[in-house]
Amino acid sequence: SRRTNTSNVRVHSPSAERRLARPQPGISKEVYDPLGLLKDEVDRAKRAEKIFTIRGSFQAVRRALLKRGWIEKYHFCYRDRINEELKKFQHYSIQELLDLVRNKDVADVCKRLIKSKLLASHQVDFYWSYDYDGFRECPDKVKMTKINKIRREGYSFTSKKGLCDASKKSWFQIPGLACMNHPRTYNLVRNGDTSDFIKDFSLTAAMSLLKWIIKNSMTHECKLMSASGKIPLSVFNFAINECYKFIKKSRKEAITDYPEVFEQEWNEFLENYYKIVQFGHHFKQVAGVSEYDMIRKSNYILTHLKEHWAYLEMDGIMNIWILKPINGSQGVGIHICRTLKYILGVIKSNPNRRYIVQKYIERPLLIYNTKFDIRQWFLISSSVPLTIWIYRHSYLRFSSQTYSLRKLHESIHLTNNSVQCRYSKYQKDIALPPYNMWDSTQFKNYLSDIGYPNVFNDIIFPGMKQCITAAVLIHKDKLDRRRNCFELQGADFILTEDFKPWLLEINSSPALHASTPVTARMCPAVLEDVIKVVVDHQRNNKASTGGFELMFDERIHGATLKEQRQAGAPLAKTNQLITHPLHELNNFTDSIQNVPTTSNAVDGEAAEYIKQIGMGLRKTLENLLQILKTEKEKRQLQNN
Known part of the structure; x- marks a missing residue:
């Protein structure tokens, strides 16, 4: 077998080279000194900083650089897809390649390989790869090679966990320049956001039930209630109360009038919710309560939820979530989930795999x-x-x-x-x-x-x-x-x-x-x-x-x-979408436009009065209006 050691480069002796390189009248240098011609080309590319290496099948990049007069220093690796002729001649010495240059069929390949071998000890100016090897192969102490990768610390925007973290920040909301629209996402690793996710899943189910009622009132796909219904009306009242509590919390109002709900109560609600939206069950008729009453209460709560839950419309009614491995790609390991029990079961059965869970957009274009x-x-x-x-x-x-x-x-x-x-x-x-x-x-x-x-x-x-x-x-x-x-x-x-x-x-x-x-x-x-x-x-x-x-x-x-960045602050863990820059204060009159009063005239007078008073009385009036607002909403909810 032939020797293939590329480090043992055989060339003519200096005296032989001088004789070969002597100009001959009417003869091109390519004929009498092809190696010298290639050396000159390599030296020009070095001075112009036009030497590159490509790892992988990026032919468009290679063509673009060659078209601009760059020279490639080949990086042969078993993982790279390279030209069969390059594979065939890659272990030839420079002299052996020179002997083949006269063969027109392989001349171009041989010249490219000779130039690459002449660059054996030269650090390239441009390195393109599918991984981060360029930083190891091109040390900065020699030169600052241009590399097609940017190193990042920990989880960044190119990871699912990084985007999950980003959705909880807010300083990057720059009007007209930067605004993060990302489905709400939770990190389900140990010490992650599991408890916050469970709260979100449960509350979204309550909202979804009310939307299901409104939808069915318009489409009449199935009954809302009947004497043969299997779902107790207490399930509907539970959803109403939890959504109303969320509205009050969002307004920073006290909810001491409402008892704390325990996990078992939520589990029972979710089981009934699944039966309604997934299997078409409906409510059991109760004396004194009509479908119209349910529709009116649902509509009232949903109207006020719009002010505090930017995801209300896009969430749909099925409460579907998508579970993704943090380091997964190409759709591997993804679960599309309907129930909380299934999501938590997948996590428990895969203790060595880290997941994020993301609200599925149920109403895409x-x-x-x-x-x-x-x-x-x-x-x-x-x-x-x-x-x-x-x-x-x-x-x-x-x-x-x-x-x-x-x-x-x-x-x-x-x-x-x-x-x-x-x-x-x-x-x-x-x-x-x-x-x-x-x-x-x-x-x-x-x-x-x-x-x-x-x-x-x-x-x-x-x-x-x-x-x-x-x-x-x-x-x-x-x-x-x-x-x-x-x-x-x-x-x-x-x-x-x-x-x-x-x-x-x-x-x-x-x-x-x-x-x-x-x-x-x-x-x-x-x-x-x-x-x-x-x-x-x-x-x-x-x-x-x-x-x-x-x-x-x-x-x-x-x-x-x-x-x-100086004005920003983390979002609340509800991941409520920010629709305005944080450094701008909302006009106070905006906060009282929806305060229930006995007449529109009173609204207008109150707003006009507040505009005129001094800043010292502002907080007192805010508190007073908030109390009036709370009492009014209580009466409206009772009447409905």
Whole structure:
């Protein structure tokens, strides 16, 4: 067998090289000194800082750099998919490769390998990989190699736990720039948020029961009550009382008139709730109570809940939650859950797996009655100063079956392509492609066809920008402050029926392979445009950035960011959504507009009077109005 030791490079002796390198009239240097020509090319690339290494199958990145005159220093690894000819000749010496340069069929491969071998001891200027090996292979003490990864401390915005933590913060709410819309999420690890989650699950069930009553009063899908009903009316009264207690707590009012509810009472309520919404049971008729009474009380409570529970509409009525492993990916280990008992059972039976639980968005925007999500790319081109770009183009991923909350199969509810590829033969709307994807242009055309031509540019895209910016800002201090780092990431969004985008998760290593005709076209394009930003634009700030547009620049927005962080505070553990900047005080008159009084005239006079009084009396009047408000609501609830 032939020797393949690449460290033993055989070349001509210096005298032989001088004879070979002597210029010959009318003969190209490529003929009489091919090695010298390649050395000159390598030296020019070194001086221009245009040497790169790529780990993995990122052909679009390779093509983009080669087109710009860069030279590749090959990194051969059994995990990398490399050209078969490169594999064949990778162990040849420089002299053996020179002997093959005259063979036109392999000349290009041999030249590329020679240049790579001439760079054996040279640290590259650009390193692209699917992992963090670049930091080990390119030590900063030699040079600050540009690396396509940003190191982070602990859990950050690219982890499910990190986004869970982010949803409990609030300083990043910057009007017009950053606003975090993330389904409420709880960390179910030891010493986590389990007790808070149980409270949320239970209260959401109570709210959902009242919404079920209102819905059935309009659709008449089933009875609310009858003589043969199996659900005691006390279940309805329990839900009313717990929702009313929540309203009073949100207003910071005393609830001493209401006894504490114990776990067993909640368990009994939940069992009856499941029977109603999942199996169609209804209430037992009671003398003196009509369906109209139930509808009126439910409507009254829900009207006041809207002021304090921003998730009321999107929560639906089934109280479905999604359980996800903290370190999971590609849909592995995900459970879509209806009952609290099931969720706690999964956690107990998997003690070595850490989970987060997230409220499932039961009323998403559907296309042809099919669920979808949006994969939106963004690029952090620098952590110091923090600079974030968003890609103007995105793509939609569809489920394989039409949407239903009666069936919780993953083919209906998990839009991840690695999940949906297993169900390509399932029946769905013929208007959707067999590969379950659209690009954003197709989506915009669809929105225009249904009468919303501007909603993507006016609501969806700006909303995604603000969500991403907020998620990154909340973990800004966890980003490594090393210069010359960048990272392309993929954010997953779901839209609610009002076209509002909700951030589900962020992937630090988004799939960039040609899984469908859509990704086959878009993935090479986004990688080419990454090079435009991190190479071309860095060297010439007037250069094109392709499909990327600047979303956040710390040099521009830094002062605003500092103000928000100084004014911010953690959210309450109810994860109630903030809809205004925390540093702004609400106008006091807004807080009394809904105070029940005997006439509208009294409301107006009270508001006008409060505007005129001094700040010294403000607190006293607030307390007085709060007492009046509480007593009035008590009377209204009793009358209803």
